[in-house]
Amino acid sequence: MDIATVLGMILGATFVFLAVREDIGTFMDLSSVYITVGGTLGASMISFGMSDLLNVFAVTRNAFFNKKRDQSQIISSMVDLGEKARREGILALEREMPRIDDDFLKKALQLAVDGNEPEIIETVMGTEVENMEERHKIGKSFWETVGSMGPAWGMIGTLIGLIMMLKSLDDPSNIGAGMAVALITTLYGSIIANLFAIPLSNKLDRRSKEDALLMNMVLFGVLSIHSGDNPRVTREKLETFLAPKLRKGNN
Amino acid sequence: MDIATVLGMILGATFVFLAVREDIGTFMDLSSVYITVGGTLGASMISFGMSDLLNVFAVTRNAFFNKKRDQSQIISSMVDLGEKARREGILALEREMPRIDDDFLKKALQLAVDGNEPEIIETVMGTEVENMEERHKIGKSFWETVGSMGPAWGMIGTLIGLIMMLKSLDDPSNIGAGMAVALITTLYGSIIANLFAIPLSNKLDRRSKEDALLMNMVLFGVLSIHSGDNPRVTREKLETFLAPKLRKGNN
Amino acid sequence: MDIATVLGMILGATFVFLAVREDIGTFMDLSSVYITVGGTLGASMISFGMSDLLNVFAVTRNAFFNKKRDQSQIISSMVDLGEKARREGILALEREMPRIDDDFLKKALQLAVDGNEPEIIETVMGTEVENMEERHKIGKSFWETVGSMGPAWGMIGTLIGLIMMLKSLDDPSNIGAGMAVALITTLYGSIIANLFAIPLSNKLDRRSKEDALLMNMVLFGVLSIHSGDNPRVTREKLETFLAPKLRKGNN
């Protein structure tokens, strides 16, 4: 569970609630929900096909749950594998396979054990990383679309409200109430965008980049093992991915 | 038929209709249609040449109809071709040609059967993918232009309406009605942009990327067959394009 | 003559005229022209040097006139040249030179006939394409600048008008007329941007990309001839630039 995502949403929602709580009835308006949410949903359905929309939910889970894979731990296990490969030959890694959880590492090691050239390993696993990023982009770009469609449909709702209010303007004392209702859709659209859609899009983007970075670390490590590097060198190469203070090789 | 595109448009239009239905006469204003649609159309005609405009309709059909080509099925047929090529030699694929529907696969296979170098196959078919994407970009960029011109001309209409209303301001009680009419063009422009143009532009962009991905898969597969890869390796290489859970090679 | 550019401008201008025609005197305001056009012109002069400004007019002509070079025709003539080169040797193309109109093709062929390596031909003619695109970018970026400066200076005019009107607000009944005048500059700026500058910038961008595509086709063809490809192969390579339905090689 990524506590920051959930806490952030609760925090934002709480402050919105506190700001409106004295007058909460005013801010609950069903027809404003219809036009803002309905329009945003319609535009998103056009933008993405049905099958993409179904994927979005699976991908969005990444914003709430993360596996907390530790970079230092990946380095340690790569160095262990490297030592074993140096002592007993790269084929000995075949016996380690069942103990490895990470599918990406498993596949890369299998390619190395099978005796493929480094270029092949790099191409196949690199395509794997690229395609993973491509799939994750659906989540990012779905929420980006919601983040721009929300305020746009909020404004459409406000325009409709304003036009109706202005047209039937008999009693000037009603202007205030009419404008208040008209503005509610803009408020809804802004909250959809700035409390949910844009932050989720940002988070999914970061998560995807983090995953790609870890995969590239693993690939870099497998290539280093495959080329017969001294495990100390493998560690040093991999630690270029860490912030200086987290490195052990410097001690 | 891509049901999401049609459903999305119906959904959005329905919610707009529900919001305005009590007062629908107010929202139907012919001269507002003229300035918003006419201006947007004029600006789009300048931006694109006549021949491009005619292409736009053909390309836009892609947003409504999709051939639903299945990635797993492409992989299976590539693996089948690979097995045949391994057993009977790559020339045997010549006999498979008539059964192949996909022009892209056909052309790539023909190049392979004709004994061209992999670099040639990659260059020729890669140019094919690039040029397909280039042609599809016209659709995306046409609707993008409409999506930015719609609101701009809506605002021009509103400015014209406001100036006329303010100038002849004898009776303050007319302000409301005048502003209401002036705002209708902005509403039209926003709906053109956010219910049709921008979502269609998004969809065409995604569709083009999906097509390019499938073509790259096919090309990747033909090159793998051509280089004499074991069909199991061909499958593994192609499955890097799939989400992990859809892969068979892992079982 | 590119009819779409001219028709688009007439169409847009007509709809603006129809919208304002009843009250056209209101919309003609010389001091509004001064601040909007003068400011936009000043900002554009700073952005571009004198010599660039003079080039802009030459480049902008491309938006109105196009040579209508037909892709299929280029392919045919490349295939003809290829057949001649195959039958009589590449030096025989020297005799074809005087009949060739297109300077780019002429120069590329000359380089081939002179016996240069394909890398040299690709570098020299590729630099030619890049530099052509670089020169054409001046037109695109000039109109882009006008398209963002127009509305900005329109708003400056409106701010000046509003401040003067608000300051000397003795008689509330004058507010309307004052605001109407103030808004005219914003209207001018929007029309400059959305009827002329942005569409012209789009068009010049497309025209430049089309020219580059044709040049790349020609270069691709000359390299194919130079490498002694069978004319059928030359046609097939070049037809990757066409939409599938326009190809002859498939028949």
Place this chain on the structure above:
Amino acid sequence: MDIATVLGMILGATFVFLAVREDIGTFMDLSSVYITVGGTLGASMISFGMSDLLNVFAVTRNAFFNKKRDQSQIISSMVDLGEKARREGILALEREMPRIDDDFLKKALQLAVDGNEPEIIETVMGTEVENMEERHKIGKSFWETVGSMGPAWGMIGTLIGLIMMLKSLDDPSNIGAGMAVALITTLYGSIIANLFAIPLSNKLDRRSKEDALLMNMVLFGVLSIHSGDNPRVTREKLETFLAPKLRKGNN
């Protein structure tokens, strides 16, 4: 201490204070702080994970403190190292290590002394630079997010305030005071963005680019030493990084 960052903040804050000082009570509104800061904080927490948020503070320090590493001085010390390596062999640089402060230079030299190929040194140290830039991007993109969320949540606060004020509009004489309060959140959001977040984001971006440039200079120098260049050539190569007037090699 980077005096410009601190001075700039004091300058901006002072001018804001001078503008509001006569009426400062009006501008202090706790519930406006809640919605603007709370919403911005919530959205930022969702966008970034907890661990990233903790890193942000460490990275942001770079905007306030800089080590003032001098390019000319780096060149001098690289040239000194180059002379020593030429006279006594590259292994002699091992003895210089303890005197070197800069970890990046140390690591690059160690790789050179250990007899690695230039390609290895370039790859390992290049990855080091890339990963440093990747880490620094968190700071830049955090403040960028704050810079766009601040005004967005300011507008949400203003919308809430406007709606409440308009709804309960009994006494027209209260409109002014209500709107004043509603606008305060927009003011807060603008100040958060334009006095702190966006300038800090700009500064962190520049600082990161400067660091990368210095690292690339050092790497360029080590590679030059490693390839046995004459120290005069090393100086000339490194001075391409300096503005012409700062170069000594030209004298």
Place this chain on the structure above:
Amino acid sequence: MDIATVLGMILGATFVFLAVREDIGTFMDLSSVYITVGGTLGASMISFGMSDLLNVFAVTRNAFFNKKRDQSQIISSMVDLGEKARREGILALEREMPRIDDDFLKKALQLAVDGNEPEIIETVMGTEVENMEERHKIGKSFWETVGSMGPAWGMIGTLIGLIMMLKSLDDPSNIGAGMAVALITTLYGSIIANLFAIPLSNKLDRRSKEDALLMNMVLFGVLSIHSGDNPRVTREKLETFLAPKLRKGNN
């Protein structure tokens, strides 16, 4: 002196002056200057370090003064050098050095005369061009920052003015004057951005690209001479940088 930069500023300023001249006292407001200019300056100081700010003035001079280096003349002198090198050997160019003004050409020729490989010349001089562009970017990005901070701080000033005016709203007849004063900061910010900052940023960007183009021409020419090209070929290669009508080689 680049006359267009100065003329453009005078033109824009004149039209602003003409628009406000009847009521110029209204538009001169010292506290509006403080908040707009002070805030913009503060934000720019944070964004750039002190040393960068000092460089900005040196770089900005490029927008006002240009050396008017003529492309055709560069080609002629490169062709002359090429002829001399062909007749008397490349070492003969050493004697031409003192007559050459352009430091970039001098350095590139020196590298050629010293017998360096073309790859070395390309790398060293290419780094020179890149670093020149990097230094010039400070000017462009400083004025870009001012161009976005000006209007932002103008709006902050307007918000402060509006809030103060609305809060102390006793006499409705003061609304006009209060709003007028509040809007002045937005006007100042817009003029700073659209008359000075954005156009200067555009100009510096173009100037930097022109310089890079000329340097690349010179480098291209030196490499052509170094490879022993016939001077006619050197001219032809260099003329790919010119618009077709300016070329002599075609005659």
